[in-house]
Amino acid sequence: MDLPVINRLSSALRTRSVVREFGIEALVKVLDEYLPEDQIADVRRAYEFGAKYHAGQNRSSGEPYIYHPLAVARILAEMRMDATTLMAAILHDVVEDTEVSPERVAMVFGKDVASIVEGVTKIEKVEGLSRAELQAESFRKLLLAMTQDLRVILVKLADRLHNMRTLGARDPEKRRRVAKETLQIYAPIAQRLGINTIRTQLEDLAFANMYPERHRVLERAIDDQIGDSRDLIRGVESKLAKALRDEGIGATVVGREKNIYSIYQKMRRKKMRLLQVMDLLGFRIVVAKVDDCYRALGVVHHVYKPVPGGFDDYIANSKANGYQSLHTTCIGPEGHKIEVQIRTREMHHIADSGIAAHWQYKLGSKDGASAPQVRANEWLRSLFDELGTAGSLEFIEGVKVDLFPDEVYVFTPKGLIRRMPRGATSVDFAYSVHSELGDRCVAARIDGSLEPLNTPLKSGQTVEIITARHARPNAAWLNFVKTAKARSHIRNFLRNQREDEAVRLGRRLIEIAMRDLGVPLAKLREDAAEPVLKAYGLKDVEELYAAIGTGERLAPLVARHFLPDQNSPDAETSKAAPLAIEGTEGLVVDYARCCRPIPGDEIRGNVSVGRGIVIHRIDCKHAKARPQDWVPLIWSDKVQGDYLSELRVHAQNMRGLLARVTAEITSSESSIENVQMPDRAGGETIEMRFVITVRSRVHLAHVMRRLHRLDGVEKVTRS
Incomplete structure (x- = not known):
């Protein structure tokens, strides 16, 4: 028998089996147990509509496509969902996969059914968005639709469950990708919404598809x-x-x-x-x-x-x-x-x-939503309050962080219980109480003892947050916070802080560039700058400053637009006065790791898109290419702060040498950020590499002289 004939026979047998389990009559048999006849008739009508428009479409396994939405409806019927949800389940792919419009669905089956179908439908491909961004935007749309009607997520979870049950027809790479997404998002959502019947099936099916060998062995x-x-x-x-x-x-x-x-x-x-x-x-x-x-x-x-x-x-x-x-x-x-x-x-x-x-019961109840539904709505509102302004990828990462199945219970000093995800820290606790408390926290007492802010909390502990008026969120907190609220607030603060610093730096850069070109600074007024803003597609002068400060625009080129004669000499070649670095520029000035410049070094800056100005020593090998990309810099007389510098210490391989060197560095009012030791085997001499903090070249020279005086140290050099 020919292979195509065998495949057709196999597909026909599979379809017959699917019809017996997931056909319309099998669904109606379940509905007879709890729905009135008129509502069952509406479900039949939805089936006939879906079968008509899905006609000719087949799944990867070979059976007609309509049996997938019927299977989704069967899963929901076994949960005793209402007729509106079942109709939406049967029609959930007609807008995405056929020519049927949402308006047509609303006209034939009502606004509620159309709203659920629209909520489940993925966003169409948008030019400029990556696949990951498109999926993230579709997920945001799904959660937004949930805020209007929770039945949207029930249809989506049932859809995902049937897809997982039939994932064997897909190639291994597709199975792993879908399984990973299920474990990271859909199973945790089912857990968060308390739907354990679906959650356990999703987890086991995803585990078997993502790690088939581990599943078999276990x-x-x-x-x-x-x-x-x-x-x-x-x-x-x-x-x-x-x-x-x-x-x-x-x-x-x-x-x-x-x-x-x-x-x-x-x-x-x-x-x-x-x-x-x-x-x-x-x-x-x-x-x-x-x-x-x-x-x-x-x-x-x-x-x-x-x-x-x-x-x-x-x-x-x-x-x-x-x-x-x-x-x-x-x-x-x-x-x-x-x-x-x-x-x-x-x-x-x-x-x-x-x-x-109790969905059926609550539909006609005066009490409104059930307790789990109320909690779900509160969770969704809090998500959009905390992550509503985030980008699509940041939004989905925030949701993943928030979907923790394990929890700890801790107490406020007044004895109120706060529920936190496992691994949450005092910073998460502070933000859960109030965003301002989180912004200003500097320390925490856990059960009366001062503990680091990154200490994971345990059930039963009492947490007291210590604040300071001028304290601000720290970027390092992002390495250990667990809750979406804390992560979102910290990122928003840093984003706003970076924008403010970029505006200040951009203003200084454009003023210097315009002065060098002999252009009056009065031209920077909003009305005078209008043609320049239009040329760059910017809203106002503040946005222009920010673009310069973050390196998206070069100040000399922008300043050239203010020249009365556009044929004047190229601004890139004009002699520019150096910009003074004070060390307080923050996130829009970075110090190159290749040469680690410190106050007292001759320096120049490279304008890097998204990073602002990256400062190099003038003798750095990376500071010699494309001179037109560099900005002349000097250190301000008011420079402040600590800066990283790298030392190489060549010494005899002696017992206790490292301890003596580190003690000498510390006593020189310097901190050690990193130390590297090569393999000592078989050598009489050894090279140690230290990354230390210093205030200036003078401070660095003081540290190096003290190291030179140690017994066994042969040479100290700066990298």
Whole structure:
């Protein structure tokens, strides 16, 4: 039989199987359990519309495309979602993949359905945007649509889940890329919204596609370790159920093997081998009332010995997504550790469905949105408050930072609880209380003791922030803050600070350039500068200064536009007065690492786009090419601050030499930023390289003289 015939037969068999599981009749069978007939008819109408416009389109696996949106609707129907959501799920690709317009969808099925479909639809290709930026903008659009209707994300998550289930038809590179995006964004969003039924499936499917070999090895190792766990699970279920009955507690006990990805994450997080991860089995006890949860906990601890430190009370301290449960780890049969979760029926429903819980009931309720939906809306509002002005890539990175599944609970000095992501620091805590508190923090007391601002917080600690009136955010904080709010505020401050410094530097550069050309500085007035601003496409003089200060425009070339005669000599060749460097220019002046200039050196500057002026020593090899790109510089009489310089110390290979050298540098009022030592093996002499801070050439010479006087030191040179 020919290969094309075999492929067609295989595709037909797959389609027949898909029709049985995800066809319209299979969907209607689920809908009959909870939707009235008129709403089921609307869902059928959406199917007929979608089937008409998707006709002739096939998925990579070969079956007709319409079975994908039907499968998405089936996932949502099993979560008991309303008819509007199901219709939008069936139609979610018609705007993106067919000629149907959003207006047509709104006219035929209503504004709510069209709004959800539009929210899920990706942004079309835009010239000038990279693939990553396009994806980030589509994601921002999705979250923005969620602020209007949370059902948008439910459709998107169900769409992603079915795509993950059928990812095997794609090439390996595509599978890894989609799996990575799922683990970084969509599974954490499902976790943040409390939809654990979707989250666990996304995680395991993504793990299997991203790391197929790791998944196979881990799956095989788990099977070997716990063997046939069914008898073990049944035994624990029976024993716990009997003990609970004997105490008069009505409960349902269900056991399961924990999902592979959560085991893998635990191994990575705690640097454990699989043999050390004993709690591979989990049990869930569902009771009627909150009081019964705590009574059941006592019963569990009576039957199986609890592991010290293995208890968490998420009923008293619920998670950010509304999740509530008691967690305890015990020693089960044959020495196996088992994790037991205890919750009420209501908590169980919310834990599985999150924002989708009670959607049908809440549609007609006077109470409005459910608690998980309220929390989700608050989270979205806070995201856009903190990241609304960020660029597309910065926005998506901020969202990733905010999607932390693990949390710690810390206290303010007044005893109020603050929920923070695991790994959060005192700076994150300060910004979570108030942005101004974060901007002005200089130190923190944790449980009464002064600790560095980058110290990770632990549950139960009390944190007190110490502020100073003139304190400002530090760029180094970006290396350790964990929350999107802290990161966003610090970046905004630094961005504004850089713009202010660029404006000041740009003004100085253009004034010098115009003076050298003999152009009156009065021409810099807004009205006189209008033709120049128009030529460069800028709004005002401040923007012109900023462009010069950051190196996007060269001051001599800009100044030339102010000349009355455009045929005058090229400004680049005119003799320019040097710019005085004071050391307070901040982010728009950089000091080259190749030669590390310090006050007292002869210097010149290279105007670099985005970095402003990069200062080099005049004898630096990088300062000799293309002289027209350089700006003459001198050190101001008022120069201040510490500057980095590099020393090479050649000495005899003696015990304790490094300690003596470092002590001498420190006693010379200099700090050591970096030290490098080559391999000592077999040499009588050794070269040590130090990066130190000095105030000037005079200070550097003082340090070098003191090093020369040390026993064993043969030569000290500056790099």
